[in-house]
Amino acid sequence: MIDPLIGRAISAAFALLLLLAAWHKVSARDGFAVALGDYGLLPEASVRPLALLLPVFEAALGLAWLTRFAPGTVALLTAALLGVYAAAMAINLWRGRVHIGCGCGFGAASGEDPPLSWWLVTRNLLLGVVAMVAALPSAHRDLGRLDWLTLVFALLASAVLFAGGSQLMRNRAAIASWRKPRD
Amino acid sequence: MTDALLVSNALLWCLVIVLALVVLALARQVGVLHERVAPAGALMPTTGPKVGELTQPATYRGLDGNPVTVGGPDGDSRATLVLWISPTCPVCKALVPTAVSMARSERLRLVFASDGEKLAQHQAYVGDLGISAYPYVVSQALGLAYAVSKLPFAVLVGGDGVLRSKGLVNTREHLESLVESMRSGVLSLQDYVGITDPHRDASLKGRPT
Numbered sequence: 001m002i003d004p005l006i007g008r009a010i011s012a013a014f015a016l017l018l019l020l021a022a023w024h025k026v027s028a029r030d031g032f033a034v035a036l037g038d039y040g041l042l043p044e045a046s047v048r049p050l051a052l053l054l055p056v057f058e059a060a061l062g063l064a065w066l067t068r069f070a071p072g073t074v075a076l077l078t079a080a081l082l083g084v085y086a087a088a089m090a091i092n093l094w095r096g097r098v099h100i101g102c103g104c105g106f107g108a109a110s111g112e113d114p115p116l117s118w119w120l121v122t123r124n125l126l127l128g129v130v131a132m133v134a135a136l137p138s139a140h141r142d143l144g145r146l147d148w149l150t151l152v153f154a155l156l157a158s159a160v161l162f163a164g165g166s167q168l169m170r171n172r173a174a175i176a177s178w179r180k181p182r183d
Numbered sequence: 184m185t186d187a188l189l190v191s192n193a194l195l196w197c198l199v200i201v202l203a204l205v206v207l208a209l210a211r212q213v214g215v216l217h218e219r220v221a222p223a224g225a226l227m228p229t230t231g232p233k234v235g236e237l238t239q240p241a242t243y244r245g246l247d248g249n250p251v252t253v254g255g256p257d258g259d260s261r262a263t264l265v266l267w268i269s270p271t272c273p274v275c276k277a278l279v280p281t282a283v284s285m286a287r288s289e290r291l292r293l294v295f296a297s298d299g300e301k302l303a304q305h306q307a308y309v310g311d312l313g314i315s316a317y318p319y320v321v322s323q324a325l326g327l328a329y330a331v332s333k334l335p336f337a338v339l340v341g342g343d344g345v346l347r348s349k350g351l352v353n354t355r356e357h358l359e360s361l362v363e364s365m366r367s368g369v370l371s372l373q374d375y376v377g378i379t380d381p382h383r384d385a386s387l388k389g390r391p392t
Contacts (some may be wrong), residue, residue, distance in 0.1 A: 146189065149196075150192075160200065160204055160206075161203050170214060174214065174217045175217060
């Protein structure tokens with residue numbers, strides 16, 4: 001049993017995350033298609049359609065989180081999507097293709113995509129776990145004015161911390177690129 | 184009581200958000216610093232043995248009387264960092280702890296070198312800096328062998344006896360650039376910039392390396 005406020009906070013956060021991610025992928029769709037192709041996991045013909053389909057799927061999930069439509073299924077689908085992303089990154093990290101962009105660059109200062117790293121895989125897996133928490137049955141409690149205030153503050157704080165984390169990953173990549181000459 | 188909790192809760196939330204913003208701002212600032220601060224390399228003289236040449240082993244007498252060999256292949260294939268310092272050079276004094284900590288973290292064999300007549304002055308200097316654990320050579324011949332003209336000067340000899348890098352070192356960055364140069368096989372900063380971004384080569388030409 002979790003408190004309804006926890007479920008609400010997670011829903012709102014995932015709605016924000018998925019809608020922003022979808023928006024980012026649509027607004028930079030050529031870049032995203034290139035990043036997706038770089039992963040080298042898909043036949044070439046399917047890269048472009050999928051580059052358009054993924055943001056649509058993300059946006060639909062985001063809207064479902066926002067309206068709390070079928071919470072259990074949506075949480076599962078979101079965790080599955082994040083898991084697929086993490087697996088795609090892990091496969092390319094194993095292949096040694098660390099130089100390709102992750103296609104997930106938003107939330108930090110404008111700039112290029114951060115390159116793949118195990119941090120990104122960990123981040124996605126953690127996000128997947130958090131999504132599953134929202135699928136747990138929640139207790140019934142009337143939410144008061146203070147709860148809504150907490151929700152807004154918690155959302156703000158996590159958004160800013162997420163951006164900070166993304167920035168740190170980017171810094172790490174920048175430092176690493178000085179250390180060894182690129183080929 | 185409830186009012187107090189409410190106020191403290193709201194206040195704490197505000198502080199959390201301000202803190203998160205500060206963390207974000209710091210992270211971005213670090214990112215900007217990495218973009219803006221160009222790496223510094225040690226100033227490399229054109230005289231003396233060239234980087235990539237095999238050095239000749241030569242044995243000198245340390246300040247404590249023990250023989251110290253510089254150059255040539257090393258028994259346990261550790262790289263040797265020779266740092267020329269002098270009791271009359273203020274920058275050297277600041278650089279010694281840096282060299283000691285770097286030698287420890289990079290597993291380098293550290294040798295200090297100097298020249299001059301008054302051995303007592305050197306002994307006091309070594310005691311003052313607390314570097315009696317490292318070989319300290321007072322020899323003009325060693326300085327001449329590597330064409331040392333200005334202090335503090337450092338050379339890095341690889342475990343195989345090949346001269347890996349050398350230069351005038353004033354800061355930790357300069358010292359680290361010697362190790363970085365050995366590890367990456369890139370001779371100088373100009374070479375590095377030329378490899379990574381041929382178009383930016385011109386803008387860094389004026390920088391000492």
